[in-house]
Amino acid sequence: MGVNLRDILERDEIRLDSLAGKRVGVDAFNTLYQFLSTIRQKDGTPLMDSKGNVTSHLSGIFYRNVRLLEHKLLPVYVFDGEPPSLKEDTIKERKERKEEARKKWRAAIVAGDLDRAKTYSQATSQLDKKMIDESKKLLDVLGIPHVQAPSEGEAQAAYMCKKSEINVVASQDYDSLLFGSPILVRNITISGKRKVPRRNMYVRVHPEKMVLQEQLERLGISLENLIEIAILTGTDFNPGIKGVGAKTALKVIKKDGFEAAIEKYDFQVDPYAVKKIFTNPETTDDYKLSWGFPDEEKAIELLHEKHEFSRERITNALSKLEEATGSRDQTSLDSW
DNA sequence: CTAGGGTA
DNA sequence: TACCCTAGG
Known part of the structure; x- marks a missing residue:
């Protein structure tokens, strides 16, 4: 993982x-x-x-x-x-x-x-x-x-x-x-x-x-170095070098650098392509963050009526939560 | 994982 | 009260 x-x-x-x-x-x-x-x-x-x-x-x-x-x-x-x-x-x-x-x-x-x-x-x-x-x-x-x-x-x-x-x-x-x-x-x-x-x-x-x-x-390294260390030890995008863990990779990168490591070891996946995933990942600005109050009725509908959770456990949990957060109203919650 | 009930 | 164990769905 x-x-x-x-x-x-x-x-x-x-x-x-x-x-x-x-x-x-x-x-x-x-x-x-x-x-x-x-x-x-x-x-x-x-x-x-x-x-x-x-x-x-x-x-x-x-x-x-x-x-x-x-x-x-x-x-x-x-x-x-x-x-x-x-x-x-x-x-x-x-x-x-x-x-x-x-x-x-x-x-x-x-x-x-x-x-x-x-x-x-x-x-x-x-x-x-x-x-x-x-x-x-x-x-x-x-x-x-x-x-x-x-x-x-x-x-x-x-x-x-x-x-x-x-x-x-x-x-x-x-x-x-x-x-x-x-x-x-x-x-x-x-x-x-x-x-x-x-x-x-x-x-x-x-x-x-x-x-x-x-x-x-x-x-004593840059973020780029940390990525290089990860590529040596293995990521979800490449298998890494056998026998090279984080400590060895740190030494190698600090002493010789990434280019030398690429010469020295046999990579099965293009290490530069892996690096690019981390340095230039796909992201979006298409989201909005706002927090609301839990809806007890809908919670019961989904968890109790549809999936047979204990009704009492749901109401217990939510009323305990309301006690902890009850002093806030909706507007202050949004600006939390 | 967490809640909740039993035990020391 | 603090800790342990087990049910939960």
């Missing part, structure tokens, strides 16, 4: 409340896949209504965003559009891996190994058009804006952040930094202990932030 720059980037722990009043551009696909993979039953079956429609993503969107709004964040979801053609191999590979995981999931169920079943099931998550459309509809119901990117969502979010139309980009992946996003936040709302699967262990997970300029200064 994305680029692996973890080994050279430093993360600052933050509190969710430090994002109060901030416009947070959320990588929608990244978030939806997370919900689809984690919100599952013991044997790995996702949540579904009685007609067999998967509802894990709707559950995730609903509770996550009620929580974000309670903390006074202003989320805007940025959806992926058409992937660049260089992503085709990655997409194909992911599809194959999902089919493989699906087989292993079935086998684990037959063997009665629930832990393994759940682990494999998590790698099978697929988003279809209906799920994407319904996710957008639920965001509408919650009064949360969404933007349709022409191509990569992270590129669009980075563009909006550069223009200061949003304050930060939220994603688990680091790609938005390569697209020039000034600030990336990870683990939004995830706080406290989380169980490590298959092990009787817990890890503490906190929201964290990275400021692009600070990272570059600390590493």
Whole structure:
């Protein structure tokens, strides 16, 4: 998934409340896949209504965003559009891996190994058009804006952040930094202990932030260099050089530069074409950001009447939210 | 993932 | 109250 720059980037722990009043551009696909993979039953079956429609993503969107709004964040979801053609191999590979995981999931169920079943099931998550459309509809119901990117969502979010139309980009992946996003936040709302699967262990997970300029200064490189490092280690658009991780790539780029690295290593994809995706991505100005109040009636219609969520849980969540945000009226909300 | 109920 | 576990759809 994305680029692996973890080994050279430093993360600052933050509190969710430090994002109060901030416009947070959320990588929608990244978030939806997370919900689809984690919100599952013991044997790995996702949540579904009685007609067999998967509802894990709707559950995730609903509770996550009620929580974000309670903390006074202003989320805007940025959806992926058409992937660049260089992503085709990655997409194909992911599809194959999902089919493989699906087989292993079935086998684990037959063997009665629930832990393994759940682990494999998590790698099978697929988003279809209906799920994407319904996710957008639920965001509408919650009064949360969404933007349709022409191509990569992270590129669009980075563009909006550069223009200061949003304050930060939220994603688990680091790609938005390569697209020039000034600030990336990870683990939004995830706080406290989380169980490590298959092990009787817990890890503490906190929201964290990275400021692009600070990272570059600390590493003594330019954004262009960071992109070059990513290309050496591998991105969604090229396989990268075997045996070269972020730390080695950093050394190579700082010592010899990109040209020399291209001479030295055997690239299967034109590294300049990959570079161009990050330096000159497709973006749009065709969006409007405005936040409204959640519509309880419509939430009940979509989640309870259509997908059989508990009515009480929905009304509970929304009235708690109203308590937290009740002092604002519609006009002040728009200028949040 | 989060909510909510059970337990120390 | 703090933590743990499980259901949710």
